[in-house]
Amino acid sequence: MEGPQVSPCAVPTAIGGWPLRLTGRTMVRHHDQCATAVVPWTPQRGTGTNASMKHSGLLTVNCLVKEKPSRTRHSPMTMKNRIHEACIPHDMTRRGMLRAAVWGAVALGTWGTRVRAEGAPQATLSTDITGDETLANALRPHLASSRRVAVALIEPGQPPRFAGFGADENTEFEIGSVTKPLTGALLTDAVNNGVLTLDTTVQDILGDRAAGSAIADVRMVELATHTCGLPNFPEKVAARMATVANPLGPYSPGDVVRTALQSPVTGRGKISYCSLGVALMGHLVAFVQGRSWRDLLAERVLGPLGLHHTWSPGTERELYARTGGHPSTGTNANGNPVPPWACTGYAPAGMLRSNAAELACYLEHLIGVPNPAAAGLEPLVRDASGQTGYAVNWQMDFRDFADDPVYSHGGATAGFSAICAFQRKSRRGVVVLDATAGKRDELQGIVKLVMGGGIAG
Numbered sequence: 001m002e003g004p005q006v007s008p009c010a011v012p013t014a015i016g017g018w019p020l021r022l023t024g025r026t027m028v029r030h031h032d033q034c035a036t037a038v039v040p041w042t043p044q045r046g047t048g049t050n051a052s053m054k055h056s057g058l059l060t061v062n063c064l065v066k067e068k069p070s071r072t073r074h075s076p077m078t079m080k081n082r083i084h085e086a087c088i089p090h091d092m093t094r095r096g097m098l099r100a101a102v103w104g105a106v107a108l109g110t111w112g113t114r115v116r117a118e119g120a121p122q123a124t125l126s127t128d129i130t131g132d133e134t135l136a137n138a139l140r141p142h143l144a145s146s147r148r149v150a151v152a153l154i155e156p157g158q159p160p161r162f163a164g165f166g167a168d169e170n171t172e173f174e175i176g177s178v179t180k181p182l183t184g185a186l187l188t189d190a191v192n193n194g195v196l197t198l199d200t201t202v203q204d205i206l207g208d209r210a211a212g213s214a215i216a217d218v219r220m221v222e223l224a225t226h227t228c229g230l231p232n233f234p235e236k237v238a239a240r241m242a243t244v245a246n247p248l249g250p251y252s253p254g255d256v257v258r259t260a261l262q263s264p265v266t267g268r269g270k271i272s273y274c275s276l277g278v279a280l281m282g283h284l285v286a287f288v289q290g291r292s293w294r295d296l297l298a299e300r301v302l303g304p305l306g307l308h309h310t311w312s313p314g315t316e317r318e319l320y321a322r323t324g325g326h327p328s329t330g331t332n333a334n335g336n337p338v339p340p341w342a343c344t345g346y347a348p349a350g351m352l353r354s355n356a357a358e359l360a361c362y363l364e365h366l367i368g369v370p371n372p373a374a375a376g377l378e379p380l381v382r383d384a385s386g387q388t389g390y391a392v393n394w395q396m397d398f399r400d401f402a403d404d405p406v407y408s409h410g411g412a413t414a415g416f417s418a419i420c421a422f423q424r425k426s427r428r429g430v431v432v433l434d435a436t437a438g439k440r441d442e443l444q445g446i447v448k449l450v451m452g453g454g455i456a457g
Contacts, residue, residue, distance in 0.1 A: 124147060125140065125143055125144065125146055125147060125149070125165050125166075126147060126148050126149075126165040126166025126167075127165075128165065128166045129163070129164070129165060130162070130163065130164035130165075130167065130168040130169075131161070131162040131163040131164055131168060131169065132153075132161045132162060132163045133163070135151065135153060135161050135162075135163040135455065136151075136163040136164070136165065138455050139151060139163060139446065139455075140165075142442060142445055142446050142449065143165065143434075143442065145436070145439070145442065146165070146434050146435075146436050146439060146442070147165075147166065147331060147335070147435060147436050148165060148166035148167050148171075148330075148434070148435040148436070149164060149165045149166070149167060149432065149433065149434045149435070150162070150163075150164040150167040150168060150169060150171050150173065150355065150356040150431075150432075150433045151163045151164065151356060151430070151431065151432050151433075151446075152169060152356040152357065152359065152360035152363075152429075152430065152431040153429075153430055153450065153455060154360060154363055154364060154367065154422065154427070154428060154429035154430065155427070155428060156426065156427035156428070157427075160357075160360040160361075160364070162356060162357065162360075164356075166435075167433070167435070168356075169355060169356040169357035169360075170309070170355050170356075170357055171328065171355055171356075171433075172309070172323075172327075172328045172353050172354070172355055173328060173330070173353065173354065173355065173416050173418060173433040173434075173435060174328075174330065174340065174341060174351075174352075174353055174411075174413045174415070174416040174418075175352050175353065175354050175359070175411045175416070175418040175433065176350045176410075176411025176412045176413045176416060176417075176418055177275070177349065177350045177409060177410060177411040177412065178352070178354075178359070178409050178410070178411035178418045178419070178420050179312070179347070179348065179349060179350045179351060179352040179411065180278050180348075180349060180350070180393040180409060181392075181393045181394050181409050181420070182297065182301055182302070182310075182352065182362075183278060183281065183282040183285075183293070183297070183348040183349070183393060184224055184278075184376050184391075184392040184393030184394065185301045185375075185376065185392075186282065186285050186286075186293070186296060186297055186300060186301055187220060187224055187281060187285050187376065187392060187393075188374065188375060188376035188392055189300045189301065190285050190288070190289070192374055195285075195288060195289060196220065196285070196288060197220070198219065198220050198221040198224070198380075199219050199220070199221065200219065200220050201216065201217050201218060201219050201220075202215050202216055202217070202218050202260075202261075202280075202284065203216040203217065205284045205287060205288050206257070206261075206284070206287075209257075209261070210261060213261040213262070214229075214263070214264060214265040215228065215229075215230065215260060215261065215263070215265060218230075218265075218268075220281060220284075220285075221380055222268070222269075222277070223274075223277040223278060223280060223281035223284075224278070224281060224376075224380070224390070224392045224393050225271070225380050225381045225389075225390040225391075225392070225393075226271050226272055226273050226274045226277065226278075226390060227268065227269055227270060227271055227272070227381055227390075228265070228268060228274060228277040229265035229266055229267050229268030229269070229272070230260060230263050230265060230274050230276050230277045230280075231263060231264075231274070231276060232272075232273055232274050232275050232276065233275055233276060234259050234263060234276065237251070237259075237346075245338075245339045245414075246316060246339060246340075246341050246342060246343070247341075248341065248343040248345065248346045248351070249315075249316065249341070249342060249343045250343075251343060251344075251345030251346060252344055252345050253283045253292070253293070253344055253345055254345075255345050256276070256279045256280055256283060256345040256346060257280060257283060257284075259276065260276055260277070260280040263276070271381060271383055271389075271390065275346065275349040275350060276346075276349070278348060278349040278393065279345065279346045279347070279348045279349040281348065282297075282347070282348025282349070283348065292344075293347060293348050294311075294312050294314065294344070294347065297312075297348075298311075305361065305362060305365055306358075306361060307354070307358045307361065307362060308358075309354065309355060309358055310352055310353070310354040310355075310358050310359075311352065311353055311354075312347045312351045312352050312353070313327075313340075313341075313342035313351070313353065314342060314343070314344045314347070315342050315344075316340075316342045318342065319340060319342045327340045328340070328353075328435070329415055329435075330413070330414070330415025330416040330434075330435040330436060330437060331415055331435065331436050331437070332414065332415060332436075332437050332438070333436065333437055333438040335436075337415070338414040338415040338437070339414070339415075340415070341413055341414065350411060350413070354433075355433070356431050356433055359420055359431040359433075360429070360431050362420075363420060363422045363429040363431065364429070366407070366422060366424075367422055367423075367424055367427050367429060372424065376391055376392030376393070376394070377391045377392075377394065377407065377424070378391055379391055379396055379405075380392065386398070387399045391407065393409070394407045394408070394409060395407070395408050395409060400448075400451070400452075401423065401426075401451065403425070404423045404424065404425040404426055405423070406421055406422075406423055406447070406451050407421065407422050407423070407424075408420065408421035408422075408444075408447060409421075410440055410443065410444070412437060412438070412440065413437065414437060415435065415436070415437050416433070416434065416435055416436070416437060417432075417433075417434040417436060417437060417438065417439035417440060417442075417443055418431075418432065418433050418434065418443070419431070419432050419440075419443040419444065419446075419447060421447040421450070421451065423451060426451070428450060428451060428453075429450075430446065430447055430450040430451075432446050432447075
């Protein structure tokens with residue numbers, strides 16, 4: 001049976017006087033009597049007070065599903081982003097409705113739920129299975145609330161096994177903080193080559209710029225093990241995470257360094273997760289070698305490992321250009337599509353895009369390295385219980401496997417969840433990439449299942 005038709009207003013040609021250039025196909029999601037259209041778009045230069053506005057993203061518009069064209073259903077509200085501020089008219093004119101639609105696309109505090117507060121689509125795991133069906137069937141019960149997933153399983157003496165639901169081992173995902181171990185690899189590479197040591201301080205690298213800063217004597221090892229005492233994110237950045245699309249986009253490497261130098265330090269020496277510290281570390285390691293983090297990572301880590309499709313988009317323009325206008329996008333926990341992320345400043349802490357095949361290759365490399373210390377895999381700190389700790393940007397869990405700790409790192413963005421984990425002695429590893437946000441617990445459950453030998457087949 002043919003599905004319901006969507007009102008033409010789901011694909012507008014202008015927003016508040018801004019002509020739209022559609023950069024890709026329109027994706028339409030139906031739910032009951034409402035349809036959501038997600039349109040890759042770029043406002044074109046026009047006339048008027050906002051003529052200099054430039055932004056690319058995903059436009060989300062909801063329409064009532066009827067046989068005839070219908071009006072969109074939105075509440076008037078105020079839209080504010082980093083470029084300009086526009087007041088949404090308190091009426092239901094076409095311009096008001098379309099501006100409200102754009103707010104729905106960028107209001108990432110609820111990751112799209114402001115577009116349609118009611119009737120969020122139910123999670124449905126894709127029935128398009130790729131790769132190893134036995135592995136897929138074993139994982140299916142643990143992915144009931146997901147939609148699109150790619151998995152890699154590493155077992156001793158065997159090539160990696162891949163399984164996917166609506167994705168395969170080459171499908172690109174945002175991997176969030178799984179970026180951090182790769183930034184850690186850049187640090188260990190610099191240590192191995194005598195560029196710096198784990199005891200090199202911030203002031204050793206920045207000189208007088210760090211004079212008087214609370215982090216002047218913070219060492220690389222503290223940045224790599226979340227014991228530096230800096231906040232996870234500064235308050236301003238944390239607030240943007242709750243209200244703005246691509247919240248990290250405006251911040252440059254220089255912004256990150258300045259913010260870190262000006263931030264207070266509390267609880268130094270205790271493990272407290274710190275994205276700001278890892279971002280700072282990545283830029284310092286690159287700065288001392290006269291390179292950008294992204295270029296140095298590609299040259300020293302990604303290239304030598306053959307991870308040629310693992311990369312970090314610096315801008316939205318670059319992201320859409322490199323992906324032909326169709327970057328892989330995910331959904332929030334309510335199933336609403338959200339725009340992808342791109343930035344440079346906080347990139348070392350969480351901006352890489354990758355796939356299950358390349359991350360499995362990376363884990364195989366770590367499992368097989370003959371000198372774990374040279375790979376940054378020796379435990380450097382432990383918590384008060386001694387049951388968990390950190391190597392260089394890898395969390396280590398000794399609770400269930402005292403003589404063969406589980407190395408792991410999770411990642412989360414507005415529309416994606418990810419986890420990588422491995423054990424060196426048992427030579428097991430797993431990568432799970434999920435195009436739905438907020439799946440940390442489910443992904444950690446799969447890690448426990450794999451490390452316990454609970455995946456059949």
